């Protein structure tokens with residue numbers, strides 16, 4: 001499979017409270033990424049915690065904290081706002097996840113790694 005800087009999925013496959021993982025590439029660089037569907041919006045980020053740089057999900061595709069709303073890094077427990085990627089609790093308060101562009105084309109969610 002050829003990687004690209006764009007990932008697509010059918011919106012109905014990403015239920016409210018759900019997330020999905022994927023990989024994006026631009027030139028020789030590639031990143032792991034994820035998208036979440038929360039409060040009617042879709043938000044996507046590079047899957048890399050700004051604290052130490054590990055992926056957020058120790059268990060694959062587990063990004064939500066126990067409250068089902070905020071995002072959590074499984075390594076040391078940093079808590080992130082799902083709509084902004086801003087860390088609001090834990091060891092890197094004020095840092096942000098790297099945001100990816102998300103747009104909707106009809107029934108399709110399109111995530112793009114900005115170049």
Ligand code: FES
Pocket residue numbers: 049050051052053054073074075076077078090091
């Ligand atoms: S690596 Fe995410 S909180 Fe430490």
